[in-house]
Amino acid sequence: MSERAAPGTAASASAVVDVPLWRRPRVRGIVYQAVLCLVVALLAWAAIANVSENLARANIATGFDFWNVTAGFDISQTLIPYSAQASTYGRAFWVGLLNTLLVAVLGIVLATVLGFLIGIGRLSHNFLVSKLCGGYVELIRNVPLLLQLLFWYNAVLKALPEIRESVALPGGGYLNNRGLFLPDPQIAGGGAVALALVAGIVLAIGFRALHERIGPLGRGRGRTVVSTLLVLVPPLATAVVVGVSVTFAYPEMGRFNIRGGLEVLPEFVALLTGLSIYTAAFIAEAVRAGLMAVPKGQTEAASALGLRRGAALRLVIVPQAMRVIVPPLTNQYLNLTKNSSLAVAIGYPDLVQIFTGTVLNNTGQAIEVVVVTMAVYLSLSLATSALMNWYNAWITPAER
Amino acid sequence: MKRVFVVLLAACAALATGAPAEAATLDNIKARGSLNCGANGQLPGFGMPDAQGIWTGFDVELCRAVAAAIFNDPQKVKFVALTAKDRFTALQSGDIDVLIRNTTWTLSRDTQLGLNATGINYFDGQGFIVRKSLKLNSALELNDAAVCVQQGTTTELNLSDYFRANKMRLKSVTFATLDEALKAYDTGRCDAYTTDASQLYSVRLKLARPDEHVVLPEIVSKEPFSAFVRHGDDQWFDIVRWTIFAMLNAEEFGITKANVDEQAKSDNPEIKRLLGTEGNFGEALGLTKDWAVRIVKGVGNYGEVFERTIGQGSPLKITRGQNALWTKGGLHYAPPVR
Numbered sequence: 095m096s097e098r099a100a101p102g103t104a105a106s107a108s109a110v111v112d113v114p115l116w117r118r119p120r121v122r123g124i125v126y127q128a129v130l131c132l133v134v135a136l137l138a139w140a141a142i143a144n145v146s147e148n149l150a151r152a153n154i155a156t157g158f159d160f161w162n163v164t165a166g167f168d169i170s171q172t173l174i175p176y177s178a179q180a181s182t183y184g185r186a187f188w189v190g191l192l193n194t195l196l197v198a199v200l201g202i203v204l205a206t207v208l209g210f211l212i213g214i215g216r217l218s219h220n221f222l223v224s225k226l227c228g229g230y231v232e233l234i235r236n237v238p239l240l241l242q243l244l245f246w247y248n249a250v251l252k253a254l255p256e257i258r259e260s261v262a263l264p265g266g267g268y269l270n271n272r273g274l275f276l277p278d279p280q281i282a283g284g285g286a287v288a289l290a291l292v293a294g295i296v297l298a299i300g301f302r303a304l305h306e307r308i309g310p311l312g313r314g315r316g317r318t319v320v321s322t323l324l325v326l327v328p329p330l331a332t333a334v335v336v337g338v339s340v341t342f343a344y345p346e347m348g349r350f351n352i353r354g355g356l357e358v359l360p361e362f363v364a365l366l367t368g369l370s371i372y373t374a375a376f377i378a379e380a381v382r383a384g385l386m387a388v389p390k391g392q393t394e395a396a397s398a399l400g401l402r403r404g405a406a407l408r409l410v411i412v413p414q415a416m417r418v419i420v421p422p423l424t425n426q427y428l429n430l431t432k433n434s435s436l437a438v439a440i441g442y443p444d445l446v447q448i449f450t451g452t453v454l455n456n457t458g459q460a461i462e463v464v465v466v467t468m469a470v471y472l473s474l475s476l477a478t479s480a481l482m483n484w485y486n487a488w489i490t491p492a493e494r
Numbered sequence: 495m496k497r498v499f500v501v502l503l504a505a506c507a508a509l510a511t512g513a514p515a516e517a518a519t520l521d522n523i524k525a526r527g528s529l530n531c532g533a534n535g536q537l538p539g540f541g542m543p544d545a546q547g548i549w550t551g552f553d554v555e556l557c558r559a560v561a562a563a564i565f566n567d568p569q570k571v572k573f574v575a576l577t578a579k580d581r582f583t584a585l586q587s588g589d590i591d592v593l594i595r596n597t598t599w600t601l602s603r604d605t606q607l608g609l610n611a612t613g614i615n616y617f618d619g620q621g622f623i624v625r626k627s628l629k630l631n632s633a634l635e636l637n638d639a640a641v642c643v644q645q646g647t648t649t650e651l652n653l654s655d656y657f658r659a660n661k662m663r664l665k666s667v668t669f670a671t672l673d674e675a676l677k678a679y680d681t682g683r684c685d686a687y688t689t690d691a692s693q694l695y696s697v698r699l700k701l702a703r704p705d706e707h708v709v710l711p712e713i714v715s716k717e718p719f720s721a722f723v724r725h726g727d728d729q730w731f732d733i734v735r736w737t738i739f740a741m742l743n744a745e746e747f748g749i750t751k752a753n754v755d756e757q758a759k760s761d762n763p764e765i766k767r768l769l770g771t772e773g774n775f776g777e778a779l780g781l782t783k784d785w786a787v788r789i790v791k792g793v794g795n796y797g798e799v800f801e802r803t804i805g806q807g808s809p810l811k812i813t814r815g816q817n818a819l820w821t822k823g824g825l826h827y828a829p830p831v832r
Contacts, residue, residue, distance in 0.1 A: 167654050440674070
């Protein structure tokens with residue numbers, strides 16, 4: 095090998111000397127790429143220069159000075175303190191972003207649970223269950239989401255009683271067409287307990303990992319008991335030591351509205367319901383595809399080993415199906431997050447409604463506002479994808 | 495391959511150096527053959543297509559007046575229905591030539607959006623509508639009330655200001671369009687609906703049971719409506735501004751759609767100047783001598799348009815009030831044509 099390679103290298107080395115610079119493939123490749131980069135950069139620069147020049151000529155304000163200007167408008171749902179007179183447009187942005195995240199995260203959880211149930215149900219041997227699940231998927235995924243949101247919003251509003259005929263819930267809550275009003279737990283010393291709970295969960299995960307690494311540290315049930323104790327004992331112990339007291343802020347009926355307490359807006363409920371139900375239909379199909387991608391032999395082998403259907407599904411089929419399910423599942427998570435921007439139609443104050451709606455209109459800075467909003471959705475989507483890819487790599491069984 | 499690069503580079507250079515020169519708006523409109531006018535598509539009396547798809551309303555007639563001044567044909571208008579939150583972007587981007595959509599003239603809109611307000615065409619103020627069953631006499635009793643409002647409006651900001659100034663607590667629920675906000679109010683999501691007073695009367699007709707709702711007496715803000723044009727084209731700005739002035743002047747001199755030809759023979763020098771039988775004022779605007787005749791023939795004078803669309807000749811029956819001419823105790827006062 096080395097004997098033959100040596101003369102070859104020598105030949106090519108001598109060829110390099112002869113070939114002019116511009117005819118060397120490597121050099122040419124670099125030059126082309128450099129020119130391409132230059133052209134792209136020029137185009138981008140030209141576009142930016144053009145826009146800023148036109149904006150300046152049209153006397154449209156530019157830049158991000160508006161970020162620290164007082165907003166002056168109210169928002170119906172705020173997860174962080176916000177007030178029209180004291181808060182800035184920047185604060186309004188964060189309020190909107192958190193509202194978007196809230197509905198997206200809860201929507202993803204609900205849609206996943208519902209989607210898995212429907213997807214598995216569609217493959218059920220029970221005629222009624224499988225047909226019902228099939229009907230659900232066909233009905234929901236073939237009707238535009240916007241219509242469904244409007245339906246849920248109006249259905250929620252119309253079905254609920256007026257404020258003066260509020261349904262009093264046991265435990266001091268109210269339900270009416272202004273929303274759901276619940277007693278708001280005010281926990282003193284809750285931070286320490288939460289910290290302890292996180293620590294407990296970490297301990298439990300560590301225990302289970304250890305358990306799998308070095309073999310059984312106990313019988314099946316013992317393991318569950320130990321995990322449960324690890325999760326529950328630290329926060330409970332902390333609660334006793336710190337002396338946690340829980341008081342409730344009860345909602346009260348005012349002249350017009352219900353004051354105080356924890357308020358769940360009908361807009362939020364409608365959006366969450368609509369998004370979860372819609373996305374669940376697509377997730378169900380992904381789940382069905384994943385389950386059907388597992389060869390029939392696996393089911394048969396599982397039942398030959400004496401596993402019942404549920405156990406076979408849990409231990410044999412689903413782990414193998416997950417690697418097929420996760421990529422389309424990621425798509426659906428991204429879709430749900432992006433679709434949450436339809437909130438604007440039903441008055442839920444999400445990022446798009448607050449920021450590209452009111453803030454854009456009041457400041458008139460369309461380019462800045464839209465670019466920021468797009469960057470936010472892009473980051474959210476990329477973060478979700480990264481997380482899901484990592485999860486997919488983690489669950490994919492090692493091939494032997 | 496090389497040729498492609500050359501072309502691309504040339505394109506870059508062209509883009510970088512020659513920012514597109516803005517042709518005069520008037521020339522564009524003439525070349526296009528019609529005026530693109532941004533209007534409200536949901537507001538009876540101001541801007542809405544009727545059952546036959548024909549646009550009607552006060553703002554719509556003002557668009558038609560501008561078209562009449564240019565083309566001598568009030569029908570040469572393409573209306574673009576805009577929501578409150580999209581309206582300025584549509585004008586900035588050139589989708590429309592003029593925005594006449596019950597839009598309040600404020601300092602920031604005049605200075606930060608790259609737009610100019612051409613002058614007040616309607617004096618309005620913000621009010622509230624509530625259910626009669628609440629037995630309210632004043633907006634000051636609205637502490638803690640939920641109020642439905644359309645987003646991206648001065649109304650939304652005034653609402654916060656008013657409640658804050660009167661130390662009342664507010665639960666505002668905002669919607670992108672008038673119809674959605676109104677529907678939410680109608681289903682009981684809110685105790686009150688707020689918008690400009692002129693609109694309250696027209697939106698009340700859209701409610702399921704109009705008789706069960708009442709407009710509260712308070713007017714909580716100044717809402718001077720104006721047409722808006724892009725900043726930087728003074729000729730176009732003048733045309734839109736003077737179209738309204740011509741309609742107001744026509745009303746002041748008693749020139750109507752019916753008698754405009756007769757009035758053109760008048761000896762009154764002010765009427766002669768307005769109707770172009772003396773002087774050359776229309777051409778100075780970039781229009782024709784008989785520009786005002788075209789406007790009045792096309793849509794009528796200000797008073798005629800008002801009565802036909804929102805006044806006594808319409809279901810809204812809004813009285814002239816502040817919108818009467820200065821000679822009749824109102825606020826409208828058009829500069830003279832001379």
